[in-house]
Amino acid sequence: MVNGARTAMSVANDMSLTRAQQILLKRSQAEAGLDDAEYRDTLELLSALPGCRSSKDPRLTDAHLDNVLRYFEAIYWQRVDSGALQPRCKPNSPFRQRGYWAGKNRHDNTSRDRFMAQRFTEQIGACEDRLTALGYGGAYLEGILNKTGPGVGYLAALRRTISAKEKTRRTAAVVS
Numbered sequence: 001m002v003n004g005a006r007t008a009m010s011v012a013n014d015m016s017l018t019r020a021q022q023i024l025l026k027r028s029q030a031e032a033g034l035d036d037a038e039y040r041d042t043l044e045l046l047s048a049l050p051g052c053r054s055s056k057d058p059r060l061t062d063a064h065l066d067n068v069l070r071y072f073e074a075i076y077w078q079r080v081d082s083g084a085l086q087p088r089c090k091p092n093s094p095f096r097q098r099g100y101w102a103g104k105n106r107h108d109n110t111s112r113d114r115f116m117a118q119r120f121t122e123q124i125g126a127c128e129d130r131l132t133a134l135g136y137g138g139a140y141l142e143g144i145l146n147k148t149g150p151g152v153g154y155l156a157a158l159r160r161t162i163s164a165k166e167k168t169r170r171t172a173a174v175v176s
Contacts, residue, residue, distance in 0.1 A: 021065055022055040028069055028094045032076040033085055046071055069094070069101040120155070127158035134165050 017025070029039045040053040047064045049057065076095045079085040088096060095101075128141055141158075148157045 016058040017055055017060050025055045028072040031095055032072040033079055073101045124155050130162050
């Protein structure tokens, strides 16, 4: 950070693949029977990032991971169907179920997207619960939702409202 501002590199590092995701990619490569050159060519081709030939490239995102896993899965099952590979029986195999990655990770719906959506929903629920505990029920919450619409604006409005209501209560308690 420079003067409290995030640099472009720190933002990029937030989006790079985790170590567990890098390991998953390499395990998938091995199970699909791809050699290192094919693996690196695939990363560069499917990521559409010039020079991206390693899972450690900080430009790789969850969307890239999902695309590569879908591709490796297709290769794996094609080779199993042709008899070139035996299907894996291990419970931790990336391709233990046909179509798993293709079905689980649809376009613009990555694992990180699903995690963030769940977290976002939980944050809204916690804020709604807090306002209800402060004595502001469903009609009040519905009024905020109608003014802001769903999404980030609603969450921000809930947080501002909680802050204001708690500040009012603290001030009233001091005066009493």
